Amino acid sequence: MNARVLIVDDEDGIRFSLRGILEDEGYEVAEAETGEEGLKLATETPPDLIFLDIWLPGMDGLEVLDNLRTADASLPVIMISGHGNIETAVNAIKKGAYDFIEKPLSLEKVVISANKALEYYRLRRENQALRSRLTQSTTVEMTGNSASIVELRGQIGRVAPTDAWVLITGENGTGKEIAARSIHASSRRKDKPLVAVNCAAIPEELIESELFGHEKGAFTGAETAKTGKFEMAHQGTLFLDEIADMSLKTQAKILRILQEQSFERVGGHKTVKVDVRVIAATNKSLEDEIAAGRFREDLYYRLRVIPLVVPPLRQRGDDVMLLIGEFMNRMTAEHGFRPVTFAPDACSALLCYHWPGNVRELKNFVERMLIMHSGQTVTAAMLPPEYRCAGAGIMPQPCTAGPSDGMIPEGVMDFKAARTAFEARFLEAKLQEFGGNITRLAEAIGLERSYLYRKLKSYNIQTPE
Ligand SMILES: Nc1ncnc2c1ncn2[C@@H]1O[C@H](COP(=O)(O)OP(=O)(O)OP(=O)(O)O)[C@@H](O)[C@H]1O
Ligand SMILES: [Mg+2]
Known part of the structure; x- marks a missing residue:
């Protein structure tokens, strides 16, 4: 997207030549003849850069500058000064203007100053975003509603x-x-x-x-x-x-x-x-x-x-989608990817997936999706094979991790591995259903309590005691 530049100057000739130079550089240009009009335009459609004349009828350039900086301190402003008012221009720099150019305008100076201002403010914004992410990652909050x-x-x-x-x-x-x-x-x-x-x-x-x-x-x-x-x-x-x-x-x-x-x-x-x-x-x-x-x-x-x-993440229900959304927002802001959306069958699969690497795995998964499918709607068939565990496309809505064929991860060919995968998911789902009560669960599924306990341990399933 082209950067937008707003020119605020009462002289037609200056606006005309500035517009020409800037449009040649590929910028989108808007014009205002007075300070008041300039402020209005700047509020309605915020530009990326403003060229602002110092002497204006009505509200003068310095006053406009003050107003602009109060509204958005990160907006770069380049002052246009006549011969007689260099001192005022210097004053404007002290008030936060990025630069000033003198009349008569030098084509080269205008282009250099505009490019530099835009680059400088881009880096400044990026830096601010990085800083705020840094504080975010130290002010830690565990995301989740489960x-x-x-x-x-x-x-x-x-x-x-x-x-x-x-x-x-x-x-x-x-x-x-x-x-x-x-x-x-x-x-x-x-x-x-x-x-x-x-x-x-x-x-x-x-x-x-x-x-x-x-x-x-x-x-x-x-x-x-x-x-x-x-x-x-x-x-x-x-x-x-x-x-x-x-x-x-x-x-x-x-x-x-x-x-x-x-x-x-x-x-x-x-x-x-x-x-x-x-x-x-x-x-x-x-x-x-x-x-x-x-x-x-x-x-x-x-x-x-x-x-x-x-x-573990697989016991946090819908938090999976919440966390996906959160990482998606963070990563799109960071790397400029367009967000990925998930079709209902993909959501079902993700909600049923086992997530052995938990939130870290989910974070990597989001990154992978953004790289592979930026801006697309991902269906279950487009997911990497290991994530299609819930019988992608078969389940119309989020599954309840009950025992079903869908609980066996796709790609498991070996009988023992399939049985283990099934047992682990079955016991975990059942334990949850029985509120973590191993004694009651053992009775319900017809196993010795101590045997069940050892099984749960061997699958690394969290038990309350
Ligand atoms: N609830 C959460 N909300 C947002 N981000 C999270 C959440 N839980 C974990 N993460 C992110 O997931 C990653 C793994 O988290 P963390 O390092 O705290 O896990 P861990 O349990 O210490 O892992 P390990 O056992 O490997 O040491 C980190 O990038 C962390 O920022
Ligand atoms: Mg750790």
């Missing part, structure tokens, strides 16, 4: 103002980190840092130094002293992500800090006191890790003062 997400938001709201330690569990990509950030953001520690540590990403031999810091010369390679994450998070929050991947030795140290709120740096003797709130997260079952001897039971009970469970 009962489980509404409840989780309520729990977060209640736990945030306290100093209690929190243990967040949930499958990959469900939003555990978002939950942790949103607790911090609504806590009294919000102006202090939230320091995140991914325990799985740090080599075992470095994790202690990472968490507690080290003194100079503490080990080979420790050429300078280093502040650990616990100290960095002083008065703030430490987010220990993937906590199940910590060694037993580190777990013992963490437990001690919890009890004493103090520790020693690696290779040091001085006790460091800190005031830190810990939020831990994991996608593993810590109960299983304890049973396998890989996680300390005492630490587990200390950490899970407040246990929070982020539900």
Whole structure:
């Protein structure tokens, strides 16, 4: 789309020559003879750039400039000044005009100034958009209207103002980190840092130094002293992500800090006191890790003062479409794609899909759709095969995840894999139907309770206890 330029000047000759130059450059041009008329036009159809004469009959250029900048501070204005009023032009720049050009107009100067102004303001707007996205991604809110997400938001709201330690569990990509950030953001520690540590990403031999810091010369390679994450998070929050991947030795140290709120740096003797709130997260079952001897039971009970469970996406019903809409808006604004719409059969398929990678997978899915089908209506047949799980085109409306042939992911040929897929979806749907009551579910489907419990665990289906 061509940029729109508005010329406000009472001299016919100036308007005429400016129009000629700008139209040759491919701009769309509008004209006004007076300041009042210019303001009216600028409000009715906002231009991308304004050329504004300083001396105008009635409302003069500086006054028009003031009005324009109050209405939209990001609109570039180039002043047109006669010989005698350079000083006024400089004044206009101080008031926020982008540039000024002198009469008689130089064709070259007009073109350069217009192009530069438009580019500058485009970058400025882009920069503002990026900044606001940056603050958006740190002011975190868990999107969703499903009962489980509404409840989780309520729990977060209640736990945030306290100093209690929190243990967040949930499958990959469900939003555990978002939950942790949103607790911090609504806590009294919000102006202090939230320091995140991914325990799985740090080599075992470095994790202690990472968490507690080290003194100079503490080990080979420790050429300078280093502040650990616990100290960095002083008065703030430490987010220990993937906590199940910590060694037993580190777990013992963490437990001690919890009890004493103090520790020693690696290779040091001085006790460091800190005031830190810990939020831990994991996608593993810590109960299983304890049973396998890989996680300390005492630490587990200390950490899970407040246990929070982020539900998998497939248990959030219509939130799937809500999240698709949200990511679509964000990505179209960011990358200039035209939005994709989904036909009813595609919606049914997406609502029934298992989403093993949860919200992260959904985000990637939206990006993929925008790249492949920008501006189109996507039908079930156009979805990637793995997303056509609900028997695309067969189901007229969102399915209720009941047992049906449609529950078996397309493309599964192997009998055992098909049976597993069916069992997992069946048990998950049924467990939900029975409000998470394993005993009642076991009775209803004719299984031993302990057998059912083990089955649920083996499929990584969240159970209430
Ligand atoms: N409710 C939500 N609303 C908006 N975006 C979300 C929501 N939940 C998750 N996301 C986005 O999905 C992605 C994954 O979320 P996050 O990193 O919090 O998940 P996680 O549970 O910590 O994943 P992992 O187990 O892989 O560490 C992120 O890009 C996050 O911004
Ligand atoms: Mg995470």
